[in-house]
Amino acid sequence: MSGVEIARLCKTFGGDVPAIDELSLAIEPGEMLVLLGPSGCGKTTLLRCLSGLERPDSGEISIADQRVFGDRVEVPTHRRDLGMVFQNYALWPHMSVVENVEFPLRYRGRLPREERRRRAHEALSLVECEHLGDRLPSQISGGQQQRVALARALVGEPSLILFDEPLSNLDYRLRVQLRQQIRELHRSLGFTGVYVTHDQTEAMQLGSRVVVLERGRVAQVGTPEQLFRSPKSPYVADFLGIDNRVALERKREGWLANGLPAQVADGHGLPEGRYDLFLRASDISIGTPAAMAGYGVTLAATLHDKVFAGEVTEWILQLGDTRIRAVSGHHDVAALVGERVVVGFELKSAVVFRSEASTPY
Amino acid sequence: MASRKNRRGIAWWALVLLMAVLILWPLVNLEAKMATDTGAFRRALDYPGLGSALVNTLVLAVGTVVVAVPSGTALAWVAQRTPPRMRGVVAFLPMVPLMLPPVAKVAGWTYLLSPRTGVINRLLRETGLFSADTGPIDIYSMTWMIAISGITLTSFVYLFVSASLRQRGVELELAASAFGANGWQTFRRVTLPLLRPALTYSTGIVFLLALGQFTTPLLLGGPRNIEVISTVMYRVASAPPVDYAMGAVLAVPLLLFGVLVVAGQRWAIGDERRFVAMSGPGGRVGTRSSWWALIPVALYLGVAVVLPLAALIVVSLVPYWSGRIDVASFTFANWDRALSNPTTQEAIATTGWAVLFTVVIVVPVGYLCALALVGRSGAPRLARRGVDLLSSVSLSMPAVLLGFAFLLTYTEPPFRLYGTTAMVVVAYVSLMVPHAIRPQLSAMMTVGPEYAEAARVGGAGPLATAWRVGLPLTRTGIGVAASLVVIMVVHEFAVSLMVTSPGRRVMGALLYDATNFGTAPQIAVVALLMVVVSSIGIVAAVLIGGTRSLERT
Ligand SMILES: Nc1ncnc2c1ncn2[C@@H]1O[C@H](COP(=O)(O)OP(=O)(O)OP(=O)(O)O)[C@@H](O)[C@H]1O
Ligand SMILES: [Mg+2]
Numbered sequence: 004m005s006g007v008e009i010a011r012l013c014k015t016f017g018g019d020v021p022a023i024d025e026l027s028l029a030i031e032p033g034e035m036l037v038l039l040g041p042s043g044c045g046k047t048t049l050l051r052c053l054s055g056l057e058r059p060d061s062g063e064i065s066i067a068d069q070r071v072f073g074d075r076v077e078v079p080t081h082r083r084d085l086g087m088v089f090q091n092y093a094l095w096p097h098m099s100v101v102e103n104v105e106f107p108l109r110y111r112g113r114l115p116r117e118e119r120r121r122r123a124h125e126a127l128s129l130v131e132c133e134h135l136g137d138r139l140p141s142q143i144s145g146g147q148q149q150r151v152a153l154a155r156a157l158v159g160e161p162s163l164i165l166f167d168e169p170l171s172n173l174d175y176r177l178r179v180q181l182r183q184q185i186r187e188l189h190r191s192l193g194f195t196g197v198y199v200t201h202d203q204t205e206a207m208q209l210g211s212r213v214v215v216l217e218r219g220r221v222a223q224v225g226t227p228e229q230l231f232r233s234p235k236s237p238y239v240a241d242f243l244g245i246d247n248r249v250a251l252e253r254k255r256e257g258w259l260a261n262g263l264p265a266q267v268a269d270g271h272g273l274p275e276g277r278y279d280l281f282l283r284a285s286d287i288s289i290g291t292p293a294a295m296a297g298y299g300v301t302l303a304a305t306l307h308d309k310v311f312a313g314e315v316t317e318w319i320l321q322l323g324d325t326r327i328r329a330v331s332g333h334h335d336v337a338a339l340v341g342e343r344v345v346v347g348f349e350l351k352s353a354v355v356f357r358s359e360a361s362t363p364y
Numbered sequence: 365m366a367s368r369k370n371r372r373g374i375a376w377w378a379l380v381l382l383m384a385v386l387i388l389w390p391l392v393n394l395e396a397k398m399a400t401d402t403g404a405f406r407r408a409l410d411y412p413g414l415g416s417a418l419v420n421t422l423v424l425a426v427g428t429v430v431v432a433v434p435s436g437t438a439l440a441w442v443a444q445r446t447p448p449r450m451r452g453v454v455a456f457l458p459m460v461p462l463m464l465p466p467v468a469k470v471a472g473w474t475y476l477l478s479p480r481t482g483v484i485n486r487l488l489r490e491t492g493l494f495s496a497d498t499g500p501i502d503i504y505s506m507t508w509m510i511a512i513s514g515i516t517l518t519s520f521v522y523l524f525v526s527a528s529l530r531q532r533g534v535e536l537e538l539a540a541s542a543f544g545a546n547g548w549q550t551f552r553r554v555t556l557p558l559l560r561p562a563l564t565y566s567t568g569i570v571f572l573l574a575l576g577q578f579t580t581p582l583l584l585g586g587p588r589n590i591e592v593i594s595t596v597m598y599r600v601a602s603a604p605p606v607d608y609a610m611g612a613v614l615a616v617p618l619l620l621f622g623v624l625v626v627a628g629q630r631w632a633i634g635d636e637r638r639f640v641a642m643s644g645p646g647g648r649v650g651t652r653s654s655w656w657a658l659i660p661v662a663l664y665l666g667v668a669v670v671l672p673l674a675a676l677i678v679v680s681l682v683p684y685w686s687g688r689i690d691v692a693s694f695t696f697a698n699w700d701r702a703l704s705n706p707t708t709q710e711a712i713a714t715t716g717w718a719v720l721f722t723v724v725i726v727v728p729v730g731y732l733c734a735l736a737l738v739g740r741s742g743a744p745r746l747a748r749r750g751v752d753l754l755s756s757v758s759l760s761m762p763a764v765l766l767g768f769a770f771l772l773t774y775t776e777p778p779f780r781l782y783g784t785t786a787m788v789v790v791a792y793v794s795l796m797v798p799h800a801i802r803p804q805l806s807a808m809m810t811v812g813p814e815y816a817e818a819a820r821v822g823g824a825g826p827l828a829t830a831w832r833v834g835l836p837l838t839r840t841g842i843g844v845a846a847s848l849v850v851i852m853v854v855h856e857f858a859v860s861l862m863v864t865s866p867g868r869r870v871m872g873a874l875l876y877d878a879t880n881f882g883t884a885p886q887i888a889v890v891a892l893l894m895v896v897v898s899s900i901g902i903v904a905a906v907l908i909g910g911t912r913s914l915e916r917t
Contacts (some may be wrong), residue, residue: 056817080820081829087821093814097836110823131883159823 006195007053007163010073012062014048014219020283021209022048024219035189035196037210039203041242045219046058046199050165053197054087055080061126067162081110084165086156086194090171094140100151101127101136107159126158127151129188146177153185157192166198170205171254182208203244207231215239240354247282247327248353250358258300267357271350277358284358286352287329289336289344290320298347306338374744379732380750386794387758390769391619397609397772402610411610413591418617419573420585421592424510428574431514433567436521437559439664441551443522444529445657457661458522461668465898466516466579467853467875468891472514472672474583475679475884477503481687483675503589513580515668517573521566523705528562572625576618576762579857584877593618594764594858601768601862608772615765622760673895676888685884698885702893711874712893717785718870719853719901722792727845729793730800731838737801740810751793755798767862774863783865792853799852800845807841850901854894871897 007030014023022045030036038046038171038343051057053064055071055078058302063073066085071078084105095295105116114122127133130150135143143151149169156164166185186209186230189196200206206213209229215222215230215238221236234240236258252259253275258267288295295301307326308319318329329346398404408414432513437456448455461469476484479498494500502508556563585591591599593614600611679685681694702708736743736751742752758766772792774781781787815837819829835842860872869877875890 052819054817055818079825081823081825082816083821084823085821087818089818091814091816093818095815095818095833095837106819106824107822110825110828155818155822165821 005011006030006034006067008063009049009170010063011135012049012052012064013060013240014057015053015060016086021219025222026062026219028214028224029195030195031211032195034211035192035198035209035364036165037198037200037206037213038216039200039206039210039213039242040216040222041201044199044216047167047215048219049216050167050197050199053163055083062144067071067142071195073309084111084159084162086159086161088149088152088164088166088169090168092140092145092152092172094148094152094155096140098140099136100132100138100143103140104158107155107161111159122158123154126154129157130154130184131241135330141270146181147175149173149181150184153188157188157194160194162195163356164196165198168199168201171200171202178205185209203242207243215242234281237279237281245281245283245354247280247284247287248325249280249282249322249327249353251280252276253278255316260300260302261325263302263323265300267300267349267350269299271299273350278357279358280350281354281356282327282348283352284317284328284330285358286348287327287330288331289338290347291321292345295345295347299349299351301345301347303343303358304346306342306344308339320344322346371748371914374734374746376747377878379729379736380754382729382749383733386790386797387754390766390773390794391757391761392840394612394615394769395619396612398612401609404607404613407607407610408613411614413589414596414614417451417591417596418595419580420506420590421594421617421853423506424513424577424581424592425571425574427506427510428513428517428577429567429571431510432517432549432570432574433563435514435664436518436566437525439522439660440526440529441555441730442660444616444655445524445654446661447655447657448544450666452657454661457665458526459519460665461516461519463851463898463902464669464828465857465872465894466738467583467857467872468676468894469516469668469672470512470583471879471887471891472675472873475675476671476687477501477508479625480502481509481685483687483689486687504584504590504731506590508578509584509590513574513577514663516580516666517570518668520570520573524566524569525559525562528559568628571624572760572762573730574889575621578762578764578811580874594759594762597764597768598858598861603751606771608768611768611772615768618762618765622757622762625844626756626760626858654903675682676891676895680888680892681884692766698889700888702886706891707869708874708890709868711871712897714785714788714864714868715854715870715897718792719850719897721785721789721795722853723846723849723910724792725789726796726800726849727804727842730797730845731842733797733801734805734808734841735834737805748839755801758794759798763795763856763858764862767791767859770794770859771862783868785868787863788860788868788870791859792856795856795859796852803844803848804838804841807838807844811837821847846900850904851898854898854901 007028009026009028009030012023012026013021015021024045026045026049028036038049040046048057052059052072053066054243058077059072061073062093064071066083069078069246070076070084089188094100094108098106101120101123104126105119108122124133124136127136130153132143132147132150132154135147135151140148140151149172152169170181173181182205189209197254198209199208200209210227212220212224212226213230217238223239230239231243231245234243234245240246241248250261251265253273255275258265268337288298289304289306290300302322304320304322304327306318307321310317310319315332318331320327320329327346336344367435436458443451443454443458456898475483476482479485479502482501482503485501487761488494488500489497503512577592578598581590581592581595582598585595597611597614600607600614678689680698682690683695683697691866733751733755736748770787771782773779774787774790779787781790814832816829819833820826824832854871857872857876860870861876863871864870871890871894875887875894876888878890
């Protein structure tokens with residue numbers, strides 16, 4: 004079985020801000036590791052360092068227990084036994100679909116031609132494209148192109164498959180469909196993968212573990228549940244979509260939320276001071292004062308907008324000088340836009356940081 | 365790791381070294397003669413007619429720019445306004461003159477405009493408006509030399525300006541007229557300023573080409589002793605024992621001008637790569653189009669191609685040339701005689717081999733250079749700069765100057781190639797490197813790096829990647845480069861004259877021999893043979909590169 008070890012990896016382009024900064028990471032065999040982070044945080048650079056398309060300044064990389072970089076070793080890309088799916092597919096336009104898929108097999112042992120063909124067709128049938136073999140890439144749709152690219156990455160059964168935002172050029176429906184397909188292929192084939200995305204939904208659904216990157220460093224690693232339940236910093240919370248931020252302050256005489264008075268039934272023993280609360284939209288409820296009476300924290304807000312979004316309804320609430328978002332499957336709150344409503348949530352469901360330190364409380 | 369990196373670096377440096385040997389070494393070698401021979405400067409100053417040659421060079425260059433830049437720009441502007449259905453063909457037409465060898469064109473025009481036997485002069489005299497028994501047009505004068513070289517270089521200006529016009533479309537002009545500007549105001553306030561980069565670039569190129577031009581002044585200036593620097597250098601080179609040191613002194617102004625123009629252009633436009641991006645998709649917004657727009661294009665084509673070509677054909681068919689066309693006397697005797705002449709046969713064969721070897725060598729070299737220039741190949745930065753600089757040196761030095769330097773360098777030890785086809789090939793290769801680079805570079809830039817990266821990840825080594833992915837995807841660029849090189853080598857005149865020995869002529873040199881010692885019909889036949897050979901080369905290159913290569917040339 005194969006895994007990946009990355010140790011103290013550094014890469015700086017031109018300027019002095021590093022794209023990858025002393026990054027260490029271990030990827031378990033058979034794991035799908037998702038790299039998540041905003042634009043420019045170094046996801047692509049890390050992936051390209053793994054593939055050998057970019058040369059790190061220092062550090063070490065091993066793939067499948069074989070040192071590929073560091074310690075006076077640099078294994079060139081084509082000997083690293085990899086597969087890769089590119090954002091813009093990168094199918095060779097002058098080769099037919101089956102020739103594209105067959106390509107990696109040319110360089111993996113001496114397979115007879117028929118055997119190569121057979122395996123290529125097998126890989127194509129995995130992604131439900133076996134009928135497209137004779138066409139040119141320009142003669143198939145974007146979604147099909149990306150499936151074929153997936154087959155090309157899988158066909159050689161490489162030790163590691165790299166995905167650089169493979170779905171971001173596809174429309175929403177296709178994205179959902181293909182995401183599920185990648186998930187199932189990963190489950191059934193058990194390959195080791197590194198998957199780059201800046202879409203947190205994708206990260207949550209695909210990742211065995213998710214790495215959140217922040218300016219070339221690891222901000223946090225964990226399973227999707229761990230990350231979502233206990234993000235280590237406001238940065239991670241924010242990036243995972245836990246983006247309702249409430250400034251909570253405990254004073255001797257009572258509590259303030261965004262500078263407005265709030266009723267806190269259960270203070271969970273927080274000492275006096277300022278806190279940043281991050282709340283998932285689904286953990287926030289609104290209703291009449293009576294209906295909200297049971298919540299640990301209640302406060303008054305103005306209903307700014309009400310967005311019917313199919314399965315759920317979103318309420319945009321004005322709370323002091325910021326807005327927060329509540330989501331629920333109940334569509335039947337009677338409040339009208341512009342009216343005062345009561346907002347309720349539990350302190351234990353919020354992610355709480357001390358304001359100054361940004362450390363989890 | 366370190367050793368692998370160094371080995372790769374060494375391969376790129378080897379490429380730089382090869383280019384330096386081909387392009388820079390002959391020039392350095394030539395200019396070094398100056399340092400060892402202190403009397404050379406004196407001899408150059410005493411050279412009869414040097415002052416007037418300098419003045420003539422400048423007058424010819426400036427005059428050519430004044431003719432070519434406005435007419436090329438106007439032609440590009442007009443071609444954009446032809447009816448959309450015709451635009452594809454029309455856009456290509458003004459470049460057709462580039463496919464005709466300049467020597468052949470000049471020869472053709474002399475049959476039309478020479479004072480005594482020129483067809484057009486004869487027709488003008490028959491109108492009775494002119495009394496003299498020669499003229500009224502004297503093609504052997506400075507004015508008409510300027511006109512002819514201006515017409516020839518109009519195509520270059522058209523090439524650059526129309527690419528720039530096509531790329532940005534006509535929306536901006538439409539916007540201007542929507543705000544109430546009339547046609548002339550729009551042209552002056554919107555079109556012209558936007559064209560500035562293209563105009564700067566083409567003015568520079570045309571000035572440089574006109575400064576170093578050789579064919580027109582040699583063939584047309586000769587009879588009246590109108591000399592320019594390049595013809596003076598040729599006279600020096602063809603008077604044994606060759607005074608290389610003095611030639612080196614004469615070369616200095618050409619050298620300096622070349623460096624100045626290239627530096628000026630880089631300063632004005634930035635580097636070559638920005639220029640490459642200028643050929644974008646055509647603007648699809650409609651302009652007001654008109655059939656009248658076809659007239660200037662047709663007129664240009666008529667003057668630059670049809671008339672001289674027709675004159676050549678007619679003259680090649682008459683027993684002797686007096687300026688009168690008598691269809692009854694047409695005969696293929698000149699053709700029979702030329703084709704059965706061993707000297708002609710050998711010249712055709714030598715040209716063919718030289719073209720073939722040059723293409724086979726220079727296109728791969730250009731491919732590697734382009735690869736280095738793309739910047740994702742991992743070529744060291746300095747090596748990249750080296751390739752860039754050396755190719756623009758070759759581009760900016762007049763062919764006569766390079767020819768002179770080649771003559772010196774390859775006649776001496778350790779090469780001693782004088783009299784061989786190898787010498788011709790080496791000279792052509794050095795001359796053609798930049799022309800082989802540019803089309804391949806722009807093809808690589810449009811393809812993008814992911815295809816090669818996907819192949820590397822798929823397990824293909826650098827060579828396999830180049831073979832299975834890089835080459836097929838740049839095929840069009842390779843075809844363009846090959847056809848460009850074929851055209852330019854067959855047309856090449858200056859270097860051909862200087863580096864070929866009497867025993868090993870190429871067709872251009874043969875034609876010059878004919879102008880000195882032969883009859884008009886003989887000249888016409890050789891000129892037409894050159895046209896045929898270059899057409900065959902173009903067709904072959906198009907077959908290799910696909911049909912799209914021509915329109916990209
Ligand atoms: N070839 C390069 N030359 C110079 N700087 C680069 C290069 N490639 C990346 N960078 C810089 O390195 C940093 C990390 O870039 P990278 O492409 O890895 O980001 P990313 O996380 O993949 O972003 P995105 O989500 O936009 O794809 C950025 O600041 C970027 O500007
Ligand atoms: Mg990226």
